[in-house]
Amino acid sequence: MISQYKSVVEKQPYLSESNNFESILSNEKKEFLEKNGYVIIEDAAPTNLCNSSVDAICEFLDISRIEPSSWYKERPLNSIGLVPLHQHPAFWDIRQHPKIYNTFRHLLDEDELWVTMDRASFRPPCRYDLEAYGNDENPMHWDYDFRLRNKNLYQGLIYLTDTHQNQGAFACVPSVYKKIRDGKFEHANALEKFGSKGLFLRDVMEFTEKDIITIDAPAGSLIIWDARLPHGCVSNHYHMPRFVQFITMFRADDIDSIPTEVEQSRDERIDCFMKMRAPECHRNLNGQLDPEPYNRAKLSSLGEKLLGVKRW
Numbered sequence: 001m002i003s004q005y006k007s008v009v010e011k012q013p014y015l016s017e018s019n020n021f022e023s024i025l026s027n028e029k030k031e032f033l034e035k036n037g038y039v040i041i042e043d044a045a046p047t048n049l050c051n052s053s054v055d056a057i058c059e060f061l062d063i064s065r066i067e068p069s070s071w072y073k074e075r076p077l078n079s080i081g082l083v084p085l086h087q088h089p090a091f092w093d094i095r096q097h098p099k100i101y102n103t104f105r106h107l108l109d110e111d112e113l114w115v116t117m118d119r120a121s122f123r124p125p126c127r128y129d130l131e132a133y134g135n136d137e138n139p140m141h142w143d144y145d146f147r148l149r150n151k152n153l154y155q156g157l158i159y160l161t162d163t164h165q166n167q168g169a170f171a172c173v174p175s176v177y178k179k180i181r182d183g184k185f186e187h188a189n190a191l192e193k194f195g196s197k198g199l200f201l202r203d204v205m206e207f208t209e210k211d212i213i214t215i216d217a218p219a220g221s222l223i224i225w226d227a228r229l230p231h232g233c234v235s236n237h238y239h240m241p242r243f244v245q246f247i248t249m250f251r252a253d254d255i256d257s258i259p260t261e262v263e264q265s266r267d268e269r270i271d272c273f274m275k276m277r278a279p280e281c282h283r284n285l286n287g288q289l290d291p292e293p294y295n296r297a298k299l300s301s302l303g304e305k306l307l308g309v310k311r312w
C-alpha cells in the first residue's frame with residue numbers, strides 16, 4: 001500500500017501573513033473560547049487539503065468515501081473510530097498550513113510552536129443490524145488532569161468534511177467548564193478518580209443530554225477547546241461518515257505547556273517523522289502500520305520548525 005500522494009505545499013510565505021492573524025482568530029473568538037471553553041474557526045484548512053486527508057484515511061482503511069458498503073468491516077479497528085495514521089503527507093500539509101499556525105500563534109501568544117503528530121477519526125453512520133457499529137459515541141470526558149496544570153492547555157480537531165450535528169459531531173458541556181474555570185465546581189472531590197487515561201464525566205457527576213452542545217460546522221473548520229471542557233462526540237445518525245483530523249500546537253521546548261502523556265523531546269519528534277512512526281503515546285493501536293508505508297511529507301520552512309528539525 002504505497003501512497004501515490006504528492007505533497008502540494010511549497011515554501012510557505014507564513015511570515016508575510018503574520019500581521020494578518022487577527023482575521024483568523026479574532027479577539028471575539030478568543031473571548032468566546034475563554035467564555036465557553038471551545039471555539040469554531042471556519043475556513044482554517046483549505047478544502048483541497050481536507051480532501052487529501054480524507055483520501056489518505058480512505059486509502060489507509062481501504063474504504064471509499066462515497067460507497068456505504070465499504071464502510072463496515074467485520075470488526076472496526078476500535079469502538080470510537082480512531083484511525084491510527086500520523087505521518088501521512090496530507091496530514092502534514094494541514095499541520096504546516098500558515099492559517100492553522102497563525103491561529104495557534106495568536107491563541108497562545110507565542111511564535112515558537114510545535115505541532116502534534118496526531119491521528120484521525122472515521123465514523124460511518126451507525127448500523128443497528130451490525131453489533132460492532134450500533135453505537136460509536138465517545139462519552140463526555142476529560143483527557144488530561146487539568147488540576148496539575150498552571151498553563152492553559154488547548155486541544156483541537158479539523159472537520160475534513162461538512163459535519164452535521166447528528167453526524168458524530170464534536171460535543172461538549174460548557175456549563176461544567178465554566179464552573180471549573182471559576183473555581184465553583186461542586187464535584188471537585190470526585191476528580192480524585194482521574195487516571196492516566198483521563199476521566200469520564202459520568203463518573204464525576206450526573207448530567208443529561210440537555211447539558212451537551214453538539215457542533216456542526218463546514219469542512220475546513222478548526223475546533224479548539226480548553227482541556228477543562230468535558231467533551232466527546234455523539235453517535236453518527238447521519239447518512240454520511242464523519243472524517244476528522246486531530247491537531248493542536250504547544251510552545252516548542254516548553255515541558256510545562258505539554259501534557260506528560262504526550263510529551264516528546266525534539267529528537268524523538270524528528271525520529272518519528274524520519275522513520276514514519278506514530279508518537280510513542282499513540283503506538284500499538286489495533287490496525288497500526290509501523291512504519292507507516294507512505295512517502296515522507298515535504299516540509300516547508302514553517303513545517304520544519306513546527307516539527308523541530310529546524311530551530312525557531
Ligand SMILES: O=C(O)CCC(=O)C(=O)O
Nearest residue numbers: 121143169170231232233
Ligand atoms: O472525536 C471527537 O470529536 C472528540 C475526540 C476527543 O475526545 C479528543 O480528541 O480528545
Ligand SMILES: [Fe+2]
Nearest residue numbers: 141142143231
Ligand atoms: Fe478527548
